[in-house]
Amino acid sequence: xxxxxxxxxxxxxxxxxxxxxxxxxxxxxxxxxxxxxxxxxxxxxxxxxxxxxxxxxxxxxxxxxxxxxxxxxxxxxxxxxxxxxxxxxxxxxxxxxxxxxxxxxxxxxxxxxxxxxxxxxxxxxxxxxxxxxxxxxxxxxxxxxxxxxxxxxxxxxxxxxxxxxxxxxxxxxxxxxxxxxxxxxxxxxxxxxxxxxxxxxxxxxxxxxxxxxxxxxxxxxxxxxxxxxxxxxxxxxxxxxxxxxxxxxxxxxxxxxxxxxxxxxxxxxxxxxxxxxxxxxxxxxxxxxxxxxxxxxxxxxxxxxxx
Amino acid sequence: xxxxxxxxxxxxxxxxxxxxxxxxxxxxxxxxxxxxxxxxxxxxxxxxxxxxxxxxxxxxxxxxxxxxxxxxxxxxxxxxxxxxxxxxxxxxxxxxxxxxxxxxxxxxxxxxxxxxxxxxxxxxxxxxxxxxxxxxxxxxxxxxxxxxxxxxxxxxxxxxxxxxxxxxxxxxxxxxxxxxxxxxxxxxxxxxxxxxxxxxxxxxxxxxxxxxxxxxxxxxxxxxxxxxxxxxxxxxxxxxxxxxxxxxxxxxxxxxxxxxxxxxxxxxxxxxxxxxxxxxxxxxxxxxxxxxxxxxxxxxxxxxxxxxxxxxxxxxxxxxxxxxxxxxxxxxxxxxxxxxxxxxxxxxxxxxxxxxxxxxxxxxxxxxxxxxxxxxxxxxxxxxxxxxxxxxxxxxxxxxxxxxxxxxxxxxxxxxxxxxxxxxxxxxxxxxxxxxxxxxxxxxxxxxxxxxxxxxxxxxxxxxxxxxxxxxxxxxxxxxxxxxxxxxxxxxxxxxxxxxxxxxxxxxxxxxxxxxxxxxxxxxxxxxxxxxxxxxxxxxxxxxxxxxxxxxxxxxxxxxxxxxxxxxxxxxxxxxxxxxxxxxxxxxxxxxxxxxxxxxxxxxxxxxxxxxxxxxxxxxxxxxxxxxxxxxxxxxxxxxxxxxxxxxxxxxx
Numbered sequence: 040x041x042x043x044x045x046x047x048x049x050x051x052x053x054x055x056x057x058x059x060x061x062x063x064x065x066x067x068x069x070x071x072x073x074x075x076x077x078x079x080x081x082x083x084x085x086x087x088x089x090x091x092x093x094x095x096x097x098x099x100x101x102x103x104x105x106x107x108x109x110x111x112x113x114x115x116x117x118x119x120x121x122x123x124x125x126x127x128x129x130x131x132x133x134x135x136x137x138x139x140x141x142x143x144x145x146x147x148x149x150x151x152x153x154x155x156x157x158x159x160x161x162x163x164x165x166x167x168x169x170x171x172x173x174x175x176x177x178x179x180x181x182x183x184x185x186x187x188x189x190x191x192x193x194x195x196x197x198x199x200x201x202x203x204x205x206x207x208x209x210x211x212x213x214x215x216x217x218x219x220x221x222x223x224x225x226x227x228x229x230x231x232x233x234x235x236x237x238x239x240x241x242x243x244x245x246x247x248x249x250x251x252x253x254x255x256x257x258x259x260x261x262x263x264x265x266x267x268x269x270x271x272x273x274x275x276x277x278x279x280x281x282x283x284x285x286x287x288x289x290x291x292x293x294x295x296x297x298x299x300x301x302x303x304x305x306x307x308x309x310x311x312x313x314x315x316x317x318x319x320x321x322x323x324x325x326x327x328x329x330x331x332x333x334x335x336x337x338x339x340x341x342x343x344x345x346x
Numbered sequence: 347x348x349x350x351x352x353x354x355x356x357x358x359x360x361x362x363x364x365x366x367x368x369x370x371x372x373x374x375x376x377x378x379x380x381x382x383x384x385x386x387x388x389x390x391x392x393x394x395x396x397x398x399x400x401x402x403x404x405x406x407x408x409x410x411x412x413x414x415x416x417x418x419x420x421x422x423x424x425x426x427x428x429x430x431x432x433x434x435x436x437x438x439x440x441x442x443x444x445x446x447x448x449x450x451x452x453x454x455x456x457x458x459x460x461x462x463x464x465x466x467x468x469x470x471x472x473x474x475x476x477x478x479x480x481x482x483x484x485x486x487x488x489x490x491x492x493x494x495x496x497x498x499x500x501x502x503x504x505x506x507x508x509x510x511x512x513x514x515x516x517x518x519x520x521x522x523x524x525x526x527x528x529x530x531x532x533x534x535x536x537x538x539x540x541x542x543x544x545x546x547x548x549x550x551x552x553x554x555x556x557x558x559x560x561x562x563x564x565x566x567x568x569x570x571x572x573x574x575x576x577x578x579x580x581x582x583x584x585x586x587x588x589x590x591x592x593x594x595x596x597x598x599x600x601x602x603x604x605x606x607x608x609x610x611x612x613x614x615x616x617x618x619x620x621x622x623x624x625x626x627x628x629x630x631x632x633x634x635x636x637x638x639x640x641x642x643x644x645x646x647x648x649x650x651x652x653x654x655x656x657x658x659x660x661x662x663x664x665x666x667x668x669x670x671x672x673x674x675x676x677x678x679x680x681x682x683x684x685x686x687x688x689x690x691x692x693x694x695x696x697x698x699x700x701x702x703x704x705x706x707x708x709x710x711x712x713x714x715x716x717x718x719x720x721x722x723x724x725x726x727x728x729x730x731x732x733x734x735x736x737x738x739x740x741x742x743x744x745x746x747x748x749x750x751x752x753x754x755x756x757x758x759x760x761x762x763x764x765x766x767x768x769x770x771x772x773x774x775x776x777x778x779x780x781x782x783x784x785x786x787x788x789x790x791x792x793x794x795x796x797x798x799x800x801x802x803x804x805x806x807x808x809x810x811x812x813x814x815x816x817x818x819x820x821x822x823x824x825x826x827x828x829x830x831x832x833x834x835x836x837x838x839x840x841x842x843x844x845x846x847x848x849x850x851x852x853x854x855x856x857x858x859x860x861x862x863x864x865x866x867x868x869x870x871x872x873x874x875x876x877x878x879x880x881x882x883x884x885x886x887x888x889x890x891x892x893x894x895x896x897x898x899x900x901x902x903x904x905x906x907x908x909x910x911x912x913x914x915x916x917x918x919x920x921x922x923x924x925x926x927x928x929x930x931x932x933x934x935x936x937x938x939x940x941x942x943x944x945x946x947x948x949x950x951x952x953x954x955x956x957x958x959x960x961x962x963x964x965x966x967x968x969x970x971x972x973x974x975x976x977x978x979x980x981x982x983x984x985x986x987x988x989x990x991x992x993x994x995x996x997x998x999x
Contacts, residue, residue: 074388078385082403082405113438154419158375175386176385249380250381252379253378256378260426265435310435310438
């Protein structure tokens with residue numbers, strides 16, 4: 040491959056991040072790949088996947104529409120994730136980098152490591168975003184939050200292009216004052232209190248900062264990862280005592296949805312519950328947390344500018 | 347398998363899973379703990395110190411545990427599967443859209459309401475032919491109405507109107523609704539669930555209605571027990587219905603019902619509660635007023651729907667063993683809705699029901715009144731004077747009575763002296779009615795007309811006369827079929843009989859039950875499988891479609907091959923001045939097989955001989971072959987609660 044040698048790192052970074060924002064990302068940054076390599080667990084470091092990677096571009100898209108938060112949890116589970124929008128931008132960015140700068144780029148696979156099973160991703164996109172300074176870990180199972188945009192979905196691009204890294208966020212927006220108040224009264228923040236499987240717990244120090252975050256990821260996954268139910272239903276059906284029980288197991292409405300999703304490919308077998316984010320003041324009330332708030336912010340800015 | 351490798355390829359045993367499983371599960375990503383905010387702050391010392399807490403990768407665990415990477419991955423994924431709780435997904439069903447999760451309120455599906463097995467068994471009797479069900483559902487004959495819906499409607503629309511008058515007391519719709527709701531909650535507190543059977547043995551009084559509404563509210567099934575029944579008769583019925591509770595009257599001089607019912611709890615496996623309607627409550631029983639007083643006013647969480655079973659009645663027992671009839675709200679209330687235009691009743695009516703609520707006819711009358719928001723005028727026990735006094739005092743506008751009620755009033759002269767001016771409609775039903783009885787009642791009603799209806803526990807009303815029709819139709823026939831019903835008459839050869847000929851009455855319609863509960867033999871005999879019910883009645887139909895009941899199939903006397911229907915003969919004998927009432931039943935005969943024996947209850951101080959009876963029949967053109975050949979006197983004719991003679995209880999010695 041012919042590699043251009045006259046690329047100015049700052050300009051390249053600016054161009055790439057602008058590309059991401061133009062294509063729909065709300066935020067974008069560059070993670071220090073050395074830092075990520077040092078923190079990520081063995082087997083899931085960028086260098087484990089692609090030793091030639093020199094930089095990580097991380098970008099975030101917004102969470103759901105305001106209307107989506109108003110619907111029943113079972114419905115939100117269908118469309119609550121907006122990560123595909125982030126993936127599309129990142130995929131395009133990888134092409135953009137190679138085309139613009141003649142350097143290899145890799146759309147970081149967001150999915151699970153085939154050899155490790157369905158709960159282990161290739162890479163931690165969350166870690167990339169945190170080191171790139173576009174999100175900070177919350178008490179809600181380390182879901183990243185942004186003080187301006189609230190709850191986001193992230194995607195990453197690896198490149199052999201050397202780009203100057205950003206720094207992690209100076210401050211963590213989680214917990215908010217109201218969350219601290221509730222914690223002082225009840226020992227739980229809203230995300231902990233309203234988690235349907237009570238998979239969150241933790242502690243807040245005297246300064247209102249996170250002291251400890253405990254996340255029972257297995258319990259969370261039990262509720263949200265329906266694909267895990269598929270073999271369970273089949274195993275139970277095999278063990279059923281009679282035809283009636285077998286029929287119930289295989290063709291009960293809830294289980295038939297599993298077959299439907301598998302055959303039609305609709306809805307997916309991952310249905311996150313989102314209840315911790317539904318009650319999170321940062322996720323829902325940040326100035327630009329959803330399209331309506333972003334619209335209002337834009338209108339207010341225009342009014343102030345006299346437009 | 348991991349990466350497609352079998353246990354034997356990676357050196358894995360179940361013992362290894364047991365040994366390392368929990369540790370690997372907890373130290374992997376499944377449980378994550380973060381102390382402080384070290385990553386964001388790039389606090390390297392803290393990052394390294396807490397690396398294991400944040401969840402270790404399989405490679406890291408392998409090195410720490412001295413296992414291969416494949417072995418760790420295998421054990422971890424196996425443990426994730428074994429610990430997976432599939433039904434946690436159910437928690438999402440009650441969240442969102444403004445609803446928040448509350449741990450203390452959440453009840454896992456596995457711990458939620460479940461019918462008792464007996465309740466599920468009872469539902470098997472609602473086994474309708476799908477074509478029949480489809481027809482009634484499509485036509486709207488069956489809809490979503492429940493008794494609770496009807497009671498709720500009047501409680502909202504006219505809460506202070508009088509719902510019932512009984513024993514000198516009045517109760518409004520709001521009062522009886524609130525009492526019933528409290529009782530329903532108390533029944534649930536007792537552990538009685540939706541679908542469970544609650545038996546009741548009470549006369550027509552406000553307490554009966556309260557219990558009926560309460561059981562309907564909580565989704566129970568009310569099983570009615572006739573008042574004359576004693577423990578020996580009730581035990582098989584309670585056992586057959588798997589009753590969970592029984593509501594009975596307080597102890598009286600001649601019968602200690604609470605003690606008898608309490609003893610039955612020892613013998614009937616499912617029977618756990620005895621509820622006494624009023625008065626003193628013996629140990630081991632519950633007070634109905636107290637249950638009402640102590641009950642909560644919470645709305646019922648899991649109320650019944652129209653397809654649920656509502657009542658369990660045992661056929662009145664004029665023959666053989668009682669049969670258990672289960673009506674859903676659909677079959678029960680459809681009859682009332684469809685018959686409503688016939689009676690033209692409204693909320694201004696006062697409805698007097700002669701039949702006891704323990705009989706389907708009585709329940710039907712109560713539902714009629716409830717449907718239109720009328721006042722129910724209750725008659726706890728029948729005597730001719732008590733009936734006439736109640737009519738004069740309560741001034742009913744609509745009245746339902748049995749022929750025997752009218753006959754008794756007629757014989758005692760009370761029809762002529764009583765004031766029946768308030769009654770605009772009187773319906774006679776319950777058994778075949780001699781025309782002179784119907785005419786006599788109509789004559790006593792200066793402002794009303796008499797009609798007749800025919801029905802059975804298995805179908806409620808199936809035939810009726812129009813109230814605006816000529817007197818001969820109303821008093822001498824049962825009219826035609828009720829809307830949605832069809833009737834056919836079947837001869838001995840199994841073919842339809844011609845107009846004017848007697849045949850076995852079969853009927854089908856929106857209120858015919860699917861079959862008896864847990865009685866295959868009776869079902870085979872009575873139900874055709876495609877919706878027709880063999881009533882056991884004999885009838886004729888004229889060219890205009892008017893039906894007249896001529897007797898009961900089982901009452902036919904086979905005298906040397908000649909079938910004698912005793913009904914018309916009894917009607918003639920009953921007109922003899924010396925006779926209070928009569929019944930003709932067969933006695934065995936070595937030569938002819940059967941002969942007719944007439945059983946007579948005499949008027950006070952009267953006498954009669956067989957010869958007198960035969961002369962009376964001859965005078966009334968009854969052919970000699972139909973004359974009875976033996977006479978037996980009875981002091982008191984055995985009667986069902988609906989005033990039908992129990993011929994099976996008559997013996998010639």
